[in-house]
Amino acid sequence: MTDDVAVRVDHVSKSFRLYHERNQTIKSAIMRGRTSVHEDFWALKDVTFDVPRGSTFGLIGSNGSGKSTLLKCLANIYFPNKGTIEHFGKIAAMLEVGSGFHTELSGRENIFLNGSILGMSKKEIASKYDEIVAFSGVEQFIDQPVKNYSSGMYVRLGFAIAINVDPDILVVDEVLAVGDAEFQAKCFTKFRDLRAAGKTVILVSHSMATVKEMCDQAAWINHGELMTVGPAADTIQAYEKSLTGGPEG
Amino acid sequence: MRYLKEVFAARELLANLTLREIRGKYKRTVFGQLWSLANPLALTLIYTFVFGFIFRVPLEPGDPSGLKVFALWLLCGLLPWTFFANVVNLGLGSLVANANLIQKVYFTRVVLPLSIVGSSAYNWLFEMGVLLVVLTIAGAFVLPWIPLLIVIMILLMVFAAGVALMLSIANVYFRDTQYFLSIVLQIWMYLTPIIYPLSLVEAESDKLGGLFGTSITVADVYGLNPMVHFVNVFRQLLYDNRWPDLNEWLICLAWAVGSLVLGLIVFRRNEKRLAEVL
Numbered sequence: 001m002t003d004d005v006a007v008r009v010d011h012v013s014k015s016f017r018l019y020h021e022r023n024q025t026i027k028s029a030i031m032r033g034r035t036s037v038h039e040d041f042w043a044l045k046d047v048t049f050d051v052p053r054g055s056t057f058g059l060i061g062s063n064g065s066g067k068s069t070l071l072k073c074l075a076n077i078y079f080p081n082k083g084t085i086e087h088f089g090k091i092a093a094m095l096e097v098g099s100g101f102h103t104e105l106s107g108r109e110n111i112f113l114n115g116s117i118l119g120m121s122k123k124e125i126a127s128k129y130d131e132i133v134a135f136s137g138v139e140q141f142i143d144q145p146v147k148n149y150s151s152g153m154y155v156r157l158g159f160a161i162a163i164n165v166d167p168d169i170l171v172v173d174e175v176l177a178v179g180d181a182e183f184q185a186k187c188f189t190k191f192r193d194l195r196a197a198g199k200t201v202i203l204v205s206h207s208m209a210t211v212k213e214m215c216d217q218a219a220w221i222n223h224g225e226l227m228t229v230g231p232a233a234d235t236i237q238a239y240e241k242s243l244t245g246g247p248e249g
Numbered sequence: 250m251r252y253l254k255e256v257f258a259a260r261e262l263l264a265n266l267t268l269r270e271i272r273g274k275y276k277r278t279v280f281g282q283l284w285s286l287a288n289p290l291a292l293t294l295i296y297t298f299v300f301g302f303i304f305r306v307p308l309e310p311g312d313p314s315g316l317k318v319f320a321l322w323l324l325c326g327l328l329p330w331t332f333f334a335n336v337v338n339l340g341l342g343s344l345v346a347n348a349n350l351i352q353k354v355y356f357t358r359v360v361l362p363l364s365i366v367g368s369s370a371y372n373w374l375f376e377m378g379v380l381l382v383v384l385t386i387a388g389a390f391v392l393p394w395i396p397l398l399i400v401i402m403i404l405l406m407v408f409a410a411g412v413a414l415m416l417s418i419a420n421v422y423f424r425d426t427q428y429f430l431s432i433v434l435q436i437w438m439y440l441t442p443i444i445y446p447l448s449l450v451e452a453e454s455d456k457l458g459g460l461f462g463t464s465i466t467v468a469d470v471y472g473l474n475p476m477v478h479f480v481n482v483f484r485q486l487l488y489d490n491r492w493p494d495l496n497e498w499l500i501c502l503a504w505a506v507g508s509l510v511l512g513l514i515v516f517r518r519n520e521k522r523l524a525e526v527l
Binding site for chain 2: 093105145
């Protein structure tokens with residue numbers, strides 16, 4: 001079984017604290033014997049599904065449905081309160097491109113810095129350096145400090161690094177909405193290549209068109225609960241029906 | 250043990266983050282790395298004027314080096330102290346400063362405070378190198394003591410790293426920590442024999458005898474400060490050119506190991522929740 005599974009999400013629940021008062025000062029901690037008053041808010045409730053190996057898996061749902069929380073759990077940034085998430089293979093997450101860039105450093109220096117933050121070794125980065133630069137299309141400015149980059153160049157460089165981490169499982173937040181049409185086309189091609197190479201891609205998107213085009217599998221999450229999971233077309237249909245049909249959405 | 254392996258596996262990332270700190274720090278300055286010397290130099294001028302010239306702090310010649318220069322004597326204690334204070338100060342803010350990174354990418358968080366230790370150590374090494382040259386010109390025979398100097402430098406780095414790990418976590422929960430720390434560091438510095446010799450404290454302590462009818466003296470309480478022992482060892486190696494008491498070595502070692510172990514335990518306990526709490 002496990003041969004066909006890339007990520008196993010097993011009864012995952014995640015709660016956040018909603019603070020009614022939050023005192024991050026020592027004074028209040030000592031004076032009142034507590035740092036905060038809070039109640040728990042369950043962003044994810046008992047979510048269970050498998051992501052098949054080699055699939056492109058879409059996570060859909062309305063704003064505040066818990067998609068991003070789930071994605072952060074998948075990326076090891078949050079840790080679920082209950083349940084487990086198992087990864088079978090090397091995972092890389094692209095929740096925001098270009099985080100960790102040092103604006104005073106050059107593009108070249110930032111490639112090495114960012115690559116190692118994403119878990120690449122120096123050798124790997126060196127061997128992929130040309131590919132990263134070519135993909136980002138900032139060859140001319142690679143030795144300039146990134147603070148002089150246009151926002152598009154900044155994002156393209158960040159994306160080029162992340163996509164070249166060469167993970168078995170790639171987790172992507174809505175970063176596809178960046179760059180011009182030409183760069184987006186490039187990204188889609190790259191995702192298709194990844195899928196052809198047997199890699200698993202998990203992505204979150206609000207654009208049903210993107211999900212329809214890219215994904216073969218999808219899960220719909222609503223208010224922290226998993227509604228349906230399965231072939232992308234069916235899941236999208238169910239989701240869209242709920243938007244137009246029921247007032248409770 | 251597995252945690253240590255994970256930290257070890259992230260050594261390349263640690264090196265890169267350290268380089269980021271080093272390279273980014275003096276970017277767009279004309280004097281670059283020389284700025285690292287400006288602060289200790291200014292402090293030396295001030296303290297030498299006030300305590301060496303006006304107050305005339307009694308200075309014993311280095312035994313057996315024979316040196317008798319207040320400024321050099323001061324620097325042998327001041328440079329390790331400023332390194333320690335830098336690591337603790339910057340390390341404390343390292344998690345909050347990189348909140349954005351922590352919330353977006355997974356990596357071994359411990360490299361953030363540790364990269365501060367690395368970049369501060371780089372500057373410190375530069376300063377100590379200059380000091381060694383000056384000491385040699387002044388007539389101290391420091392060369393044979395360099396291996397031991399490296400050992401005590403590593404011990405101080407380890408000690409500072411442990412403190413920085415603990416405080417960086419504390420600062421995530423209580424932002425007061427950073428303001429509190431700047432006061433503590435000032436008091437701490439004056440409780441460490443940097444601008445006055447340890448012998449003065451011992452002399453006063455002998456005069457006073459046991460405190461409140463016990464056999465505990467002021468010097469005993471004073472000795473609870475680990476930096477007293479670190480500065481003592483640094484000064485004996487650099488200024489006196491003499492083998493420090495084995496006891497002093499052991500105290501430094503114990504503080505270093507204790508601090509790092511505690512720091513790692515505290516850090517590890519809280520590491521997973523950082524992305525939410527920040």
